[in-house]
Amino acid sequence: DAGITQSPRHKVTETGTPVTLRCHQTENHRYMYWYRQDPGHGLRLIHYSYGVKDTDKGEVSDGYSVSRSKTEDFLLTLESATSSQTSVYFCAISGATGRPEAFFGQGTRLTVV
Amino acid sequence: GIQVEQSPPDLILQEGANSTLRCNFSDSVNNLQWFHQNPWGQLINLFYIPSGTKQNGRLSATTVATERYSLLYISSSQTTDSGVYFCAVEAGSYQLTFGKGTKLSVIP
Numbered sequence: 001d002a003g004i005t006q007s008p009r010h011k012v013t014e015t016g017t018p019v020t021l022r023c024h025q026t027e028n029h030r031y032m033y034w035y036r037q038d039p040g041h042g043l044r045l046i047h048y049s050y051g052v053k054d055t056d057k058g059e060v061s062d063g064y065s066v067s068r069s070k071t072e073d074f075l076l077t078l079e080s081a082t083s084s085q086t087s088v089y090f091c092a093i094s095g096a097t098g099r100p101e102a103f104f105g106q107g108t109r110l111t112v113v
Numbered sequence: 114g115i116q117v118e119q120s121p122p123d124l125i126l127q128e129g130a131n132s133t134l135r136c137n138f139s140d141s142v143n144n145l146q147w148f149h150q151n152p153w154g155q156l157i158n159l160f161y162i163p164s165g166t167k168q169n170g171r172l173s174a175t176t177v178a179t180e181r182y183s184l185l186y187i188s189s190s191q192t193t194d195s196g197v198y199f200c201a202v203e204a205g206s207y208q209l210t211f212g213k214g215t216k217l218s219v220i221p
Contacts, residue, residue, distance in 0.1 A: 031207055042213035043199065050207045058208060059114070090156065092209070102146060102201070102209055104156035 003027040006091050006105035013112055019078040021108050023091030025071075030095035032074040033058075033102075034066060036087040043090065049074055081112045115140045115204045119212035126190050126219050134185040134215045136200030144203035145176050147185050150214070151196045159185070159198075190219045 003026035013019050023032060034046040045058030047066040055066050063085060065077045078085055088109050094102040116139035126132055136145075147159040160167050160174040162183065167174055171190075176183040187194055197214040204210075 033209060035211075040213075043201075043211040045208055045210065048207060048209075056207070059210075088154065092156075094209070100144065101158045101161045103158060104148075107154055107156075 004093050004103055004105045006108050008108060010109045013081050015082060015112055016080050019081050021076045021089055023074040023105060025093045027096050028071060029093035033092040034076045035090045037090060038087050083112050086112045115202060115210050117200060117202055117210055117212035119200055119215050121215060123216045128190060128192060128219055128221050130190050131188045132190060134198050136183040136212055138181050138202045140204050142202040142204050145183055146201045147174055148199040149196050192219045192221060195219045
């Protein structure tokens with residue numbers, strides 16, 4: 001168990017509303033990632049963090065922002081949700097001492113109606 | 114950015130058969146990992162293997178970094194091996210980039 005949890009697990013929201021997804025880890029991993037998974041596209045990187053307050057954009061960052069104010073938490077915000085952001089969102093962590101592997105959360109299924 | 118291609122995209126096996134999944138990448142990497150996504154959507158790390166060979170039970174993996182490919186071997190496949198297998202690489206920018214996966218179906 002890599003000590004990573006995502007919340008919420010499921011969410012339905014209306015177009016135009018803000019949405020925040022939370023990723024929480026308990027094992028002091030340095031790197032945290034947000035991916036979205038859509039049929040035919042595999043896993044695409046949205047944003048990632050390489051330390052507290054250190055974040056950068058991934059392949060599909062438009063419409064998303066992130067924050068990491070402490071090691072344990074990485075928040076993904078959709079400022080104004082659109083139907084194209086309906087997806088399954090995964091958080092991943094890596095970089096704990098002696099543990100180079102990446103570990104994934106259970107995923108959040110987001111539906112924008 | 115780095116490109117990751119996996120083959121085949123789909124694979125159907127009879128239970129007990131062996132298989133080889135391939136991952137090609139377009140640039141030098143310092144991190145390569147294999148993941149299995151089960152039918153319930155959970156992603157499990159199988160191997161961290163930037164180079165060399167590793168084995169874990171019926172699964173083994175080999176990465177030839179100089180030739181920019183990695184192979185995942187599954188022997189004596191079982192129905193519980195079904196799912197999607199992903200290869201992911203990182204080339205020095207902290208970004209872990211995934212291929213589109215190989216969907217494996219093992220039938221009894």
